[in-house]
Amino acid sequence: MKVRINDAECIGCGLCPQISAEVFRMTGGIxxxxxxxxxxxxxxxxxxxxxxxxxxxxxLFD
Ligand code: SF4
Numbered sequence: 001m002k003v004r005i006n007d008a009e010c011i012g013c014g015l016c017p018q019i020s021a022e023v024f025r026m027t028g029g030i031x032x033x034x035x036x037x038x039x040x041x042x043x044x045x046x047x048x049x050x051x052x053x054x055x056x057x058x059x060l061f062d
Pocket of ligand 1: 005009010011012013014015016017030031052053054055056057058
């Protein structure tokens with residue numbers, strides 16, 4: 001499972017790094033993915049971040 005953030009959609013709410021600091025971090029007022037390849041141990045948190053993102057900016061792909 002891989003994850004990416006649509007920069008144009010992110011409003012910088014800070015939620016995704018709160019849910020998974022291993023996968024997301026804030027930079028320049030928006031979130032970025034630290035490593036697009038999601039470790040199995042982080043999958044549940046990443047799915048939660050996808051659901052919680054207020055602008056649906058986080059996308060999962062293969
Ligand atoms: S939860 Fe969504 S809007 Fe908030 S920082 Fe993360 S990607 Fe951006």
